[in-house]
Each structure stands twice: as C-alpha cells, then as structure tokens.
Amino acid sequence: MxxxxxxxxxxxxxxxxxxxxxxxxxxxxxxxxxxxxxxxxxxxxxxxxxxxxxxxxxxxxxxxxxxxxxxxxxxxxxxxxxxxxxxxxxxxxxxSWGPKPFRFNNFWLSHRDFGEVVQRSWNRSRPPEWMAVRLSTKLKTLKGDLKYWHSQAFGRLEGRIEELVEALNLLELRVERSPLSSADSEAKFKGFHDLWALLRARESQLFQQSCSRWLREGDANSAYFHSNINLRRRRNSILALRVGSRWVESVSEVRAEIVDYFRNHFSEALMDRSTLDGVAFASISEDDGVVWLSLCVRRRLGGLS
Known part of the structure; x- marks a missing residue:
C-alpha cells in the first residue's frame, strides 16, 4: 500500500x-x-x-x-x-478529445524573429470596422501565424538537436586529423549557437509544461520535468466517470454527463413563491417626506459645521 x-x-x-x-x-x-x-x-x-x-x-x-x-x-x-x-x-x-487549446510558449520571446512575426501578422489582416470583431479576427490570425512559425523555427525539436550534435561530433573528428577550413569553423560556430538556442527552448518548454514554480529555469532536469508533466496530465485527465452504479468511458458519454450535471446544477426548478402583492404597508405623505428630508439635511449640515 x-x-x-x-x-x-x-x-x-x-x-x-x-x-x-x-x-x-x-x-x-x-x-x-x-x-x-x-x-x-x-x-x-x-x-x-x-x-x-x-x-x-x-x-x-x-x-x-x-x-x-x-x-x-x-x-x-x-x-x-x-x-x-x-x-x-x-x-x-x-x-481523441478534440483539438488542443492554443498555448503561448515563453521561449518564443527569446527568439530574434518573434517580434517581427507578431508585428507582420498584426498588420497583415484587415478585419471589419467593429472593434470587437476586429480584435477577435486579429487574434485568430495571429494564433495561426504563430503556430506555423513555431513549426518552422522549433519543429522536430528533439530530432534537430540530435542532428546538430551529430554534425558537431563529425566536425570534432575532422579537426583531429587536420585544421578546419574557414567555412567549417563558421559552420561549427553556427552549429553551437543553434544547439544552445534549441536546448534553451526545450528546457523552457519543459519548465512551462511542468508548472514548477519553485525552480528557476536554469535548474532544469529533464527526467524531473518529464515526471511533473506526466503527473499534471494524469491529474487533468478524465478517463472515466462513475454515474450512479455504472461507469462511462467514451468521449461522447463523458461530455454528455458533464453537460447534464452542470445543466441540472445551475437550472432552477419552477415553484410557487410567496409574493407581497396585496399587502398594505404603512407610509407617509409626500409633504411629510419633504419635511423629514429637510430635517435630515439640517442635522447633517449641522454635524459637518
């Protein structure tokens, strides 16, 4: 246990x-x-x-x-x-529970092309004049552009990291036999720069997905962050629901049960409620109300003075 x-x-x-x-x-x-x-x-x-x-x-x-x-x-x-x-x-x-919601990745901010991508996408669309529709259309366009840019700049993250490591290892073996040419030296420098950028992107992505607030991003441990990501996914997953004495597992049944639960929870049953119709309350005349109001004003002004 x-x-x-x-x-x-x-x-x-x-x-x-x-x-x-x-x-x-x-x-x-x-x-x-x-x-x-x-x-x-x-x-x-x-x-x-x-x-x-x-x-x-x-x-x-x-x-x-x-x-x-x-x-x-x-x-x-x-x-x-x-x-x-x-x-x-x-x-x-x-x-399949349908498409995943759009999420902003913090490591995008460190990429040199991010600001230009956002500005170009924001200025490209020409939505209707109504401000609410204009904002919604611009955000929808920006979401699609960021997804496409992410696939181009950070797509196949693990595969690109492995390819860069392999290419740099080949250059290391080559320099053991003879000095590198200027083109190979430039390729090695660029390879190290791109590799560090991809490693930082992967580290930041793992940190954001794990939602660990007690660690700094520079202290990333891949195994630790992967375990936190999987733990969070398990906690947020609804794989089955118990309804009465039975279990439902299919996507359509789970969705239907959740909708029915909240519909019943927030719906109001029709019932006869007592009203105050026909009840005569004691009241004062309009002239008495003016006199009473003037007295209150005098007392208030006297207290302020």
Whole structure:
C-alpha cells in the first residue's frame, strides 16, 4: 500500500508496523521513479472473508518511459469470485478529445524573429470596422501565424538537436586529423549557437509544461520535468466517470454527463413563491417626506459645521 487510505478495518499506529511498511514502499516507488495510476471500478482489491479488513494490495506500477510510449492508461479492478483478490487489468485509452487549446510558449520571446512575426501578422489582416470583431479576427490570425512559425523555427525539436550534435561530433573528428577550413569553423560556430538556442527552448518548454514554480529555469532536469508533466496530465485527465452504479468511458458519454450535471446544477426548478402583492404597508405623505428630508439635511449640515 502507498497510503493509509488504501486500507480499511485496521487501525494504524501503536505496535502496528503497517505504517512503517507503507512509508518504506512509498519511498521505494518514489526512488525508482514509478507511476501509480488511479484504480477504477472499486477502491480495494483484497478483503478478508468476513469483510472486516479491506486493502488495495494489487496495482500496476509503470515508468515514465512507458507513459511516453503508450500515453493514457487506466487500471480497473474487476469483480472477484472465490478468491480474496480482485483481478486488476491495465487498459490503454486512445480516444481523441478534440483539438488542443492554443498555448503561448515563453521561449518564443527569446527568439530574434518573434517580434517581427507578431508585428507582420498584426498588420497583415484587415478585419471589419467593429472593434470587437476586429480584435477577435486579429487574434485568430495571429494564433495561426504563430503556430506555423513555431513549426518552422522549433519543429522536430528533439530530432534537430540530435542532428546538430551529430554534425558537431563529425566536425570534432575532422579537426583531429587536420585544421578546419574557414567555412567549417563558421559552420561549427553556427552549429553551437543553434544547439544552445534549441536546448534553451526545450528546457523552457519543459519548465512551462511542468508548472514548477519553485525552480528557476536554469535548474532544469529533464527526467524531473518529464515526471511533473506526466503527473499534471494524469491529474487533468478524465478517463472515466462513475454515474450512479455504472461507469462511462467514451468521449461522447463523458461530455454528455458533464453537460447534464452542470445543466441540472445551475437550472432552477419552477415553484410557487410567496409574493407581497396585496399587502398594505404603512407610509407617509409626500409633504411629510419633504419635511423629514429637510430635517435630515439640517442635522447633517449641522454635524459637518
């Protein structure tokens, strides 16, 4: 078990060693860089025959490399028969939830062409005169231009980094045999400049995706940031919803259930409400109101003086 909430029926503390065993196992999982996926279908995978003690003893632990290769996955606890353990199955999800929203990348600001791209895109469009439509059209055009520019300037980021490293290594081997020509020296200088720019872009991108505010961008550690990115993705993922006694997994069903929930939550049922129609309230005449107002004004002015 990884948490005390994964057992029911046995108290922790005192002479019970379960607490220390949980801490040791959690420390092992953390040190090995393994990922624990949420369990769906039921909370516990083992129980005593009398049902007095229940625990989650069965699970899949996966590495970051597996997550990067296969993507979203869930583990489901299936109904058990005569065994005291529930079978657990790992299910891979490849459903498409539609296009991803546009996100501004902070490392764009360090590129020498970014300002020119924005200015050219902003001045290129000629939207209608209505200001609200004009702003919306300009932003939509800018979004498309930035996406295209990003694909040209930073596309295939990992592949371009590998290609530059390989080209620089070839130049290093060549200089061991003979001095480099002026053209090779210039190519080496440009290669190092482009490589540093791509490495900084990758570092900044990983930092932004991981949303780690307690580290500076210069302290990036790829494995650490990748684990934070995957953790954030898992927390933000809705792979299944429990509606009553059933589970829904398909994209269309999950969307429909979410829409129905908020529609019912914010809708107002028609009901008869009590009103004040026909109730006679005590009132003063218009002349009495003028006199009362003048008295209040005099008292206010007297207090100010």
């Amino acid at each position: 990884l948490h005390e909430s994964e057992r029911r029926g046995t108290p922790f503390g005192g002479d019970n060693s379960a607490g220390s065993e949980i801490r040791d196992f959690s420390s092992f999982v953390l040190s090995m860089g393994l990922l624990d996926f949420p369990l769906l279908g039921r909370r516990f995978t083992w129980c005593q025959p009398n049902g007095g003690v229940m625990s989650r003893l069965d699970r899949f632990l996966l590495s970051d490399g597996w997550w990067d290769l296969w993507g979203e996955a869930t583990q489901w606890a299936l109904p058990r028969d005569v065994s005291d353990h529930s079978p657990v199955v790992l299910r891979y999800s490849s459903q």
